[in-house]
Amino acid sequence: MLRLLLTLCALFTLTGSVSISLQQQVSISRCPITYYTKKYENVYVDSNDNRIRICFRGPADSTDCIKGPVIDANSPIQFNTYQDGSLNDKIRKELGHLTNALKCYSYFSFLSDKRLTTLKIYQFGIETALGLDYSDYQQPNTPSTEHPRYTSTLVNGKEVQTLTAVIPAREYYVDITGCRPSGFGMARDTTKSVPEICTTYSCSLAAVGSSTTCGDGEYCDGKGSCRQMEMCTVTGPTVIDFKEKINSVSDRCEYSLLHDQSTGFSLKANFLDRRRRDVSFVDSLTLDFSDSDDIQRLFPPPPQVAGSPVTLTSSVQTSGGVDLSKDQTGVTASFSLQSSSVSVFYDGTTVQIFIDVLAGKSYTGLCADSSTSSSSRLSSDASCLNQYEDKVDDKVNCTTMTQQCNILKSAPFSSCNSKVDPQPYITACTETMCTYPDVDGLRCQFLESYAKVCEKKEVNLQNWETGAQCSDSTLMCQNTICSDHEFCGEIFGTAGCRCRAIFAAPYINSSSFGGPTVCDHNSASLTLVNCLLDQKGINSSSLTLLDKTCKGQVNDKTHTLxxxxxxxxxxxxxxxxxxxxxxxxxxxxQDEITRKDHAYIEFSCIYKKPEVNHVAFRIQDSPVVQSVTSGKWNHTVTMVAFADASRTQMVDTNYQVQLNQKIWVELKSSGLDENLISTVTDSCWATNQQSSDSTQKYFLIQDGCANLADQTVQVERNGDGILNYFSFNMFKFTDESRDLYLHCKLQLCLKQEGNCIPQCSSQGKRRRRSAKYNQEEAAFLSMGWSA
Known part of the structure; x- marks a missing residue:
C-alpha cells in the first residue's frame, strides 16, 4: 500500500501537472501534434464503454480519437505538456520510421484496474508517436490485475492502429503520423486494397498517401480486376453496358445508347412492343454525327443515309466516313471516334457496340451506364411511357427457359467464361424468356450475342449453334419492310410482318380485321389490316367482294387493304x-374453297328511309292542374309546358312543337308553406299510351336526377322550393306512334329533416338525400301530346 501511495504522490507532484476530469477540454498548444495528417492543438477527454478517450475534434465528435484502456471510476486524471526530448533516441530506435527529433509530449495519467496507467503523445515535428505503460505495483492480498492494457487510434470513427502494453513498468510505442487517403486512416509504409472498387491505397514512409485504380477506359468487375470498357450489348429489352451492368427498358421510347459529348456523336435506339405489350425490343438504330446530313439509320430496312435509302451488300461501301456492310447475320457500321475504332452491329433484335479504346470520361447513354434511363431518354412524347400488363402466357415454361439460358456456363461457351462474364447474358435471356414466348429465334439471339462478344475476345466457340439447337433459328428479316404498326416476325414458318401487340389489341378484342365500315349516302368502304389477315393465314391478294371482280386497293405504306x-x-x-x-x-x-377461318367478312350500312311527312306535335291539354292531399297538407300542383327558357311563352293547343325542339316543363305547388316544405320531382317519363304504366316507357328524370344517356335533358331546379322545372328536346317513339304522354311524379319533403335537393353523381345516379318523404303521398301528373 505504501508503494502505491508513493507512486500516486509522485504523480500528483509532477511539476506543472494539473488534475482534469472527464468531459473536459484541455489545450496542447504548447505541444501541438499531427494526427494522420491533421494538426490539432486541443484535446477533449471523456470515456466510452468505461475506456478513456482523447479526442481532437470536439466533445460531440468521436471520429478522430485515441481510445485508451479502462479507467477506474472516480480516478483522478493528471495532465501536462513537457518540452522534453530525453526519450528521443529510445523512441526512434524502436520506431524506425521517425526522422525528426523529439520536441515535446503531452502526458495523461490515471488508474486502470487499480494500476497507474499513462498515455503519452510525442511530437517529433510533423511526426507523432503514442506511448502506453502501466505500473508494476499490485496491492497485497488482492486478485491479480496484471494483464495487458490496450489502446487504439480512430480516424473518421474507424480503427487504424492498436498499441498494447503487455509487461508492467515498460513503455510501448506506435508511430501515429500516418496518412488518410480518401478520408480513412493508414499507418506509414502500408497498403490497403478494396476489390469492390479495384482501388489500392498506399501510405509511404514519408507519410504521403496515394491511390491507384482502374484507368481511363476501364471498369472494375467488383472482384479486384480492371477490365476494358469495350463492349455494350442491347438484346431485346435488356442493356448490358460497358461495365457489364444490366438494366431493362420497359417502355417504348427512343434512347441514347452512346453519346460523345466532345464530338456530338449519338447512337440512338428506339424501343417498341412486338408480340406482347409489356415487353419492348430495340426496334430501330440511328447514327447521328451531329450534322443532319450525316444521320444514318441502320435499321429497319432499307438503311438510309442522309434520308435516302441505300442498298447494302457484303462489300463495304463508305458514306460520310462510315463503312457499311451487310451479311446473312446483320448490318455492320464501322467508323472512328476520338481516334478509337468503333463497330456497331445490328440484326433487328440485338445491337452490339465494340470500341477498341474507350475514353470513358466523355461518354453518356445507356451503354456508358445502363441505370441512366431517365437522362438517356430522348422521346419528347410522354405517351411512350405508358405501361401495359398482359396476361401470363401459359405456354411459357420458365424452368425450361432458365435451363436453356444457363447453357452459357456449359461447353463450348464455358471456354469463354473467364474472359466474358456470362451472367449478364444469362440474366437478360432468363428475364425475357420467362415472359415472352420462344419464337422468332429469340432465345438463340441471346446466346448469339454472347458468342459474338467471345469472338471479339478471340475465343472460338465452334459449332455452338448445333449444341444449343440454334442452327436453323435465324429469321431472315433484313429485306422485310414493315410499316410502323408491324414488326418482322415468324408467320407460319417464314418471315413476315406481324402486328404489334398494342396496335392489334382493339381489333383482337372485337374479333375484327380492321376498322368499322364507313358509310356515306349510297356508298361504303371497309379497310382491313394486312398483318391481321396474314397472322390468320389469309392471303389478302385473294380477297374480293361478292362480285369477284371487285378487289381491294392496297396501300403499300400503311399495309392496308x-x-x-x-x-x-x-x-x-x-x-x-x-x-x-x-x-x-x-x-x-376468290377461290371456291378455303381451309382458313375468318375467310368471309360480312359488313353492311344501315340508313333510315327518307321522311315522307312533316311531324309536329300539339299539346292536348295545358296547363294540367291537380289537387293533392298529402296527409295534413292540401295543395294544388300545376304542370305547364313552355317554348322558351324564361318560361314566358306557354305551349297551348294551337302551338306546333317540332321534333328536336327544346321544351321547358314547369311543376309548381300552391297552398304550401315554402319555409317548411319543398316539392321534389322524383321522376318524369314518356309513354306512347295514355296510361303511365304502359310497357314502352322512356325516362327523362329518375330518382330526382336527369337521364345522362339523353344529353338534351337538363334538370334546372329541383327540391329547393315549391317550383321545379326541367327541359328536354321533343322526340317521338320509333314505332310510328302518333301520341306522346309525359308523366311526372312529385313528392313533398320536410326541410327541417334535411337537404331536399337530390344529390346526383356525374354518372347521373342519385347519391343520397338527407331528408325523407312519404312515397305513398306522391302527386302524379300527365300531359298528352298528339302528332
Missing part, C-alpha cells in the same frame, strides 16, 4: 326493314 362499293355495284344486296334501308356486302376469297 380497302374495299369500296355502292348500292348498285360489286354484288351489294339491298334490303328494307320497316324504316331502314340496309346495304350488305362481304369480303370473301
Amino acid at each position: 380497302t374495299f369500296n362499293f355502292t348500292s348498285d355495284s360489286c354484288g351489294t344486296i339491298v334490303n328494307t326493314n320497316n324504316s331502314q334501308v340496309i346495304f350488305t356486302n362481304a369480303v370473301t376469297l
Whole structure:
C-alpha cells in the first residue's frame, strides 16, 4: 500500500501537472501534434464503454480519437505538456520510421484496474508517436490485475492502429503520423486494397498517401480486376453496358445508347412492343454525327443515309466516313471516334457496340451506364411511357427457359467464361424468356450475342449453334419492310410482318380485321389490316367482294387493304326493314374453297328511309292542374309546358312543337308553406299510351336526377322550393306512334329533416338525400301530346 501511495504522490507532484476530469477540454498548444495528417492543438477527454478517450475534434465528435484502456471510476486524471526530448533516441530506435527529433509530449495519467496507467503523445515535428505503460505495483492480498492494457487510434470513427502494453513498468510505442487517403486512416509504409472498387491505397514512409485504380477506359468487375470498357450489348429489352451492368427498358421510347459529348456523336435506339405489350425490343438504330446530313439509320430496312435509302451488300461501301456492310447475320457500321475504332452491329433484335479504346470520361447513354434511363431518354412524347400488363402466357415454361439460358456456363461457351462474364447474358435471356414466348429465334439471339462478344475476345466457340439447337433459328428479316404498326416476325414458318401487340389489341378484342365500315349516302368502304389477315393465314391478294371482280386497293405504306362499293355495284344486296334501308356486302376469297377461318367478312350500312311527312306535335291539354292531399297538407300542383327558357311563352293547343325542339316543363305547388316544405320531382317519363304504366316507357328524370344517356335533358331546379322545372328536346317513339304522354311524379319533403335537393353523381345516379318523404303521398301528373 505504501508503494502505491508513493507512486500516486509522485504523480500528483509532477511539476506543472494539473488534475482534469472527464468531459473536459484541455489545450496542447504548447505541444501541438499531427494526427494522420491533421494538426490539432486541443484535446477533449471523456470515456466510452468505461475506456478513456482523447479526442481532437470536439466533445460531440468521436471520429478522430485515441481510445485508451479502462479507467477506474472516480480516478483522478493528471495532465501536462513537457518540452522534453530525453526519450528521443529510445523512441526512434524502436520506431524506425521517425526522422525528426523529439520536441515535446503531452502526458495523461490515471488508474486502470487499480494500476497507474499513462498515455503519452510525442511530437517529433510533423511526426507523432503514442506511448502506453502501466505500473508494476499490485496491492497485497488482492486478485491479480496484471494483464495487458490496450489502446487504439480512430480516424473518421474507424480503427487504424492498436498499441498494447503487455509487461508492467515498460513503455510501448506506435508511430501515429500516418496518412488518410480518401478520408480513412493508414499507418506509414502500408497498403490497403478494396476489390469492390479495384482501388489500392498506399501510405509511404514519408507519410504521403496515394491511390491507384482502374484507368481511363476501364471498369472494375467488383472482384479486384480492371477490365476494358469495350463492349455494350442491347438484346431485346435488356442493356448490358460497358461495365457489364444490366438494366431493362420497359417502355417504348427512343434512347441514347452512346453519346460523345466532345464530338456530338449519338447512337440512338428506339424501343417498341412486338408480340406482347409489356415487353419492348430495340426496334430501330440511328447514327447521328451531329450534322443532319450525316444521320444514318441502320435499321429497319432499307438503311438510309442522309434520308435516302441505300442498298447494302457484303462489300463495304463508305458514306460520310462510315463503312457499311451487310451479311446473312446483320448490318455492320464501322467508323472512328476520338481516334478509337468503333463497330456497331445490328440484326433487328440485338445491337452490339465494340470500341477498341474507350475514353470513358466523355461518354453518356445507356451503354456508358445502363441505370441512366431517365437522362438517356430522348422521346419528347410522354405517351411512350405508358405501361401495359398482359396476361401470363401459359405456354411459357420458365424452368425450361432458365435451363436453356444457363447453357452459357456449359461447353463450348464455358471456354469463354473467364474472359466474358456470362451472367449478364444469362440474366437478360432468363428475364425475357420467362415472359415472352420462344419464337422468332429469340432465345438463340441471346446466346448469339454472347458468342459474338467471345469472338471479339478471340475465343472460338465452334459449332455452338448445333449444341444449343440454334442452327436453323435465324429469321431472315433484313429485306422485310414493315410499316410502323408491324414488326418482322415468324408467320407460319417464314418471315413476315406481324402486328404489334398494342396496335392489334382493339381489333383482337372485337374479333375484327380492321376498322368499322364507313358509310356515306349510297356508298361504303371497309379497310382491313394486312398483318391481321396474314397472322390468320389469309392471303389478302385473294380477297374480293361478292362480285369477284371487285378487289381491294392496297396501300403499300400503311399495309392496308380497302374495299369500296355502292348500292348498285360489286354484288351489294339491298334490303328494307320497316324504316331502314340496309346495304350488305362481304369480303370473301376468290377461290371456291378455303381451309382458313375468318375467310368471309360480312359488313353492311344501315340508313333510315327518307321522311315522307312533316311531324309536329300539339299539346292536348295545358296547363294540367291537380289537387293533392298529402296527409295534413292540401295543395294544388300545376304542370305547364313552355317554348322558351324564361318560361314566358306557354305551349297551348294551337302551338306546333317540332321534333328536336327544346321544351321547358314547369311543376309548381300552391297552398304550401315554402319555409317548411319543398316539392321534389322524383321522376318524369314518356309513354306512347295514355296510361303511365304502359310497357314502352322512356325516362327523362329518375330518382330526382336527369337521364345522362339523353344529353338534351337538363334538370334546372329541383327540391329547393315549391317550383321545379326541367327541359328536354321533343322526340317521338320509333314505332310510328302518333301520341306522346309525359308523366311526372312529385313528392313533398320536410326541410327541417334535411337537404331536399337530390344529390346526383356525374354518372347521373342519385347519391343520397338527407331528408325523407312519404312515397305513398306522391302527386302524379300527365300531359298528352298528339302528332
